[in-house]
Amino acid sequence: MRRMSATIIDGKAVAAKVREQVAQEVAAFVTETGRTPGLATVLVGEDAASAVYVGGKQKACAQVGIQGFDHRLPADASRETVLALIDELNADDRVSGILCQLPVPAPLDGVEITNRIDARKDVDGLTIASAGRLALGMPGLVPCTPTGVMLLLEAIGVDPQGREAVVIGRSNLFGKPMAQLLLAANATVTICHSRTHDLAEVSRRADILIAAVGIAHLVQGDWIKPGATVIDVGINRSTSSPPTLTGDVDFAAAAEVASAITPVPGGVGPMTIACLLRNTLTAARMTA
Numbered sequence: 001m002r003r004m005s006a007t008i009i010d011g012k013a014v015a016a017k018v019r020e021q022v023a024q025e026v027a028a029f030v031t032e033t034g035r036t037p038g039l040a041t042v043l044v045g046e047d048a049a050s051a052v053y054v055g056g057k058q059k060a061c062a063q064v065g066i067q068g069f070d071h072r073l074p075a076d077a078s079r080e081t082v083l084a085l086i087d088e089l090n091a092d093d094r095v096s097g098i099l100c101q102l103p104v105p106a107p108l109d110g111v112e113i114t115n116r117i118d119a120r121k122d123v124d125g126l127t128i129a130s131a132g133r134l135a136l137g138m139p140g141l142v143p144c145t146p147t148g149v150m151l152l153l154e155a156i157g158v159d160p161q162g163r164e165a166v167v168i169g170r171s172n173l174f175g176k177p178m179a180q181l182l183l184a185a186n187a188t189v190t191i192c193h194s195r196t197h198d199l200a201e202v203s204r205r206a207d208i209l210i211a212a213v214g215i216a217h218l219v220q221g222d223w224i225k226p227g228a229t230v231i232d233v234g235i236n237r238s239t240s241s242p243p244t245l246t247g248d249v250d251f252a253a254a255a256e257v258a259s260a261i262t263p264v265p266g267g268v269g270p271m272t273i274a275c276l277l278r279n280t281l282t283a284a285r286m287t288a
């Protein structure tokens, strides 16, 4: 029998608290301003997984009193049609936040469409303006999943200041903004990627190890520094029926060495939508 010593970080519980807090603050915002925060989602095409994600975001909005605007366009929608919709939403006072569900079908360019979103309404934090503001330490909208990770660390009392933080993955969506947030919190940050030499050795330095790669069980138990906090962002679907979800970390082995670890599912995942709701409220305040 393996002995599990790590605290399992309950992302569902932390996310539920964030949502509750957002619901209270939305109610207060409506009373103060007479305006209801609104989130517009744009889904192009019929990808089943994307439709589930968008449906989940719309449902979550309704639960906290945010008005949802659910825009769907056919897979063959032209570049001009999609950009015109974003322009319309940018100009709509009822819409505080806009997100375009990625990826968009070819030949549409997700980067171009995302960057058409007014930075004050960029609740995914993916525009060049939002990324620049984050890099410069200026207030702005920050991507939801890395924000969620910072809230999880806070919830378990882990202050990144002075700690060695290693982020595996350098995507614009997660790895880079995650590193910026840790840096802003005064951690010593290392970013790893597919060309990193001896990933295991670099990982072993981490007081806070964050994996966002998309390879099941990439991070082994002996990659973990004893007592480290391990945050597993990866979502990997098995081919079994029904499919199961696993993270990028060998959970059972890592839990024997780490002091705290997120499970998959039920760790980082629930924080993403909670932080989207939080960002929508922040966006509403920015344009109030």
Ligand code: NAP
Residues within 6 Å of the ligand: 145, 168, 169, 170, 171, 172, 173, 174, 175, 192, 193, 194, 195, 196, 199, 212, 213, 214, 215, 233, 234, 235, 236, 268, 269, 272
């Ligand atoms: P991505 O854009 O595919 O980036 C993956 C990163 O992993 C890249 O930087 C890549 O390096 C690096 N990588 C690939 N193979 C590697 C290896 N063998 N060793 C070290 N690094 C390696 O993915 P992403 O969007 O950041 O997402 C990463 C994972 O997190 C996915 O499983 C995704 O589903 C999950 N995710 C979950 C949430 C959530 O809400 N829980 C949110 C976002 C993402 P290169 O840059 O060198 O190619």
